[in-house]
Amino acid sequence: MELIPLLSTVILVATVVTIVFAVFSYLAYRAREMKAPRATTTTMDKDQILLEPQFFKRYRHPE
Amino acid sequence: MYRIFIVMTFLSMGLGIAALFFNMYFNRLAMADYFVVFSSFILLLFLGIVTVRYGVLIWFAYLQHVEHMQEPPEAQDYPFVTLIVPAFNEGMGLEASLESLIAMDYPRYEIVVVDDGSSDDTYAQAIRLAGVYGGHRIRVITQPNGGKASALNNGIANARGELILCMDGDSRLEPQTLKQAVKHFNDPSVGAVAGNVKVVNRLNTLTKLQALEYIAGLSLVRTAHAFFRRVTVIPGPMGVFRKQVLEEVGGYYQDTYAEDCELTLRILFAGWKIKYESRAVAWTEAPENLQSFFKQRYRWSRGTLQAVIKHKHHLWKPFPHFADWIFVWLMVFESMVWPGMELFGIFFFVFVAGWVGLSTIIVIWWAQLTVLDIVASVFCIALEKEDLRLLPQAVFNRLFFNSYQNVIKFFASIDEIFGIKMGWGKLERFGRI
Numbered sequence: 001m002e003l004i005p006l007l008s009t010v011i012l013v014a015t016v017v018t019i020v021f022a023v024f025s026y027l028a029y030r031a032r033e034m035k036a037p038r039a040t041t042t043t044m045d046k047d048q049i050l051l052e053p054q055f056f057k058r059y060r061h062p063e
Numbered sequence: 064m065y066r067i068f069i070v071m072t073f074l075s076m077g078l079g080i081a082a083l084f085f086n087m088y089f090n091r092l093a094m095a096d097y098f099v100v101f102s103s104f105i106l107l108l109f110l111g112i113v114t115v116r117y118g119v120l121i122w123f124a125y126l127q128h129v130e131h132m133q134e135p136p137e138a139q140d141y142p143f144v145t146l147i148v149p150a151f152n153e154g155m156g157l158e159a160s161l162e163s164l165i166a167m168d169y170p171r172y173e174i175v176v177v178d179d180g181s182s183d184d185t186y187a188q189a190i191r192l193a194g195v196y197g198g199h200r201i202r203v204i205t206q207p208n209g210g211k212a213s214a215l216n217n218g219i220a221n222a223r224g225e226l227i228l229c230m231d232g233d234s235r236l237e238p239q240t241l242k243q244a245v246k247h248f249n250d251p252s253v254g255a256v257a258g259n260v261k262v263v264n265r266l267n268t269l270t271k272l273q274a275l276e277y278i279a280g281l282s283l284v285r286t287a288h289a290f291f292r293r294v295t296v297i298p299g300p301m302g303v304f305r306k307q308v309l310e311e312v313g314g315y316y317q318d319t320y321a322e323d324c325e326l327t328l329r330i331l332f333a334g335w336k337i338k339y340e341s342r343a344v345a346w347t348e349a350p351e352n353l354q355s356f357f358k359q360r361y362r363w364s365r366g367t368l369q370a371v372i373k374h375k376h377h378l379w380k381p382f383p384h385f386a387d388w389i390f391v392w393l394m395v396f397e398s399m400v401w402p403g404m405e406l407f408g409i410f411f412f413v414f415v416a417g418w419v420g421l422s423t424i425i426v427i428w429w430a431q432l433t434v435l436d437i438v439a440s441v442f443c444i445a446l447e448k449e450d451l452r453l454l455p456q457a458v459f460n461r462l463f464f465n466s467y468q469n470v471i472k473f474f475a476s477i478d479e480i481f482g483i484k485m486g487w488g489k490l491e492r493f494g495r496i
Contacts, residue, residue: 004422004426005422007426007429008416008422008423008426009422011425011462012413012416012422012425013076014379014407014462014463015462016413017469018208018462018467018470019409019466019470022466022467022471023446023470025353025354025357025467025471026357026471026474027468028354029354029357029358029361033485035322037167042272043234048490054152062329
């Protein structure tokens with residue numbers, strides 16, 4: 001078999017397989033996202049400036 | 064309004080392609096010759112744009128490198144720097160990360176670890192390490208889980224330094240990183256410096272491809288942009304900012320999934336210059352499997368698009384910041400137009416090869432792109448004195464890696480346009496740093 005048609009077949013197959021695989025990856029990702037529980041997180045107001053420091057348990061360096 | 068515009072664009076492209084197919088089907092004998100000429104023209108146009116893009120990037124990256132060689136080798140004075148380490152479930156890699164910060168070759172700095180409500184032993188590890196290395200060097204803050212942006216903002220609010228280094232909790236910095244980054248702040252117009260992020264876990268083909276991408280893709284673009292003092296993305300693992308600049312622009316916002324990109328745009332539009340330092344190195348773990356890789360790149364793509372859309376009003380205002388305007392449009396081109404063009408190119412040449420049997424055209428298309436990738440890779444590997452063994456990965460770039468990413472970018476753009484919800488997720492880490 002000549003080189004150019006062989007190369008073009010390899011490139012064609014590799015590209016098509018990659019794209020199909022990527023599409024299936026996306027569908028799998030969407031399926032996982034729909035199943036995953038949604039964690040509640042704090043949301044920031046768009047105009048909010050720097051947060052005030054929040055200390056859950058303040059660390060103090062031992063004197 | 065922009066969604067209608069984008070949908071109309073895709074619709075008209077689709078109708079145009081359908082009309083072309085319809086016409087070709089009914090006139091296929093007469094169309095064959097016409098199609099050979101037309102597809103050759105499309106190939107030349109596409110490859111011309113690609114070649115010009117690579118040529119421009121390499122040229123300006125080279126000019127930046129020449130200029131960089133003439134700069135002072137390191138900082139002449141040492142402003143106090145706060146290193147902020149936001150950590151969410153980073154128990155596995157936190158010690159290595161903090162060890163690298165303690166080993167920093169810089170006389171005046173502090174480390175602030177912000178535990179973002181971790182469910183593992185991150186907070187306990189941080190407290191232990193603060194005790195090991197001296198509490199005056201490392202301070203630990205903990206907060207209810209609020210996301211990376213809020214953790215960074217908390218760190219900034221508590222920072223004592225004139226300069227602030229923001230990094231990821233799973234990154235490792237090299238000892239010279241801080242000195243190399245700080246020297247750029249001698250220029251009072253510089254508001255921030257982007258660091259050089261490299262992949263540490265080069266274990267399989269996927270991570271080696273990412274390692275090469277970071278060197279020859281992301282770094283090449285940043286180096287070229289740095290010549291104009293307009294880096295458009297300061298990477299999360301390594302960025303140094305004037306505290307004054309962060310306070311002026313309002314710190315990190317949580318309304319996008321690429322808070323680093325969005326912050327960079329705000330700094331640029333506030334009139335500050337942003338430089339890039341190739342010797343300010345941060346090592347990070349890249350995703351080792353396709354699932355993690357997909358999540359990361361999907362988030363990056365959507366986040367970048369969100370950041371651009373958030374600042375879309377700047378797209379139509381070339382003045383007073385004309386140079387920034389150009390670079391934002393370049394960002395739109397690189398993140399949205401370019402992947403679309405590459406995908407279109409793939410489909411077009413696959414169709415041409417299958418329908419008309421012009422198999423040569425697909426080989427020419429692949430060969431030219433691969434040659435350009437190799438040239439860019441050799442240039443960047445030589446510039447950064449990196450591992451030449453990464454070069455063979457450039458052959459696989461166009462066959463698999465690039466196409467895979469372009470499909471991710473395509474779906475991410477569609478999901479963002481139609482407002483489909485997504486979560487942050489947490490990338491799997493193996494503590495390789």
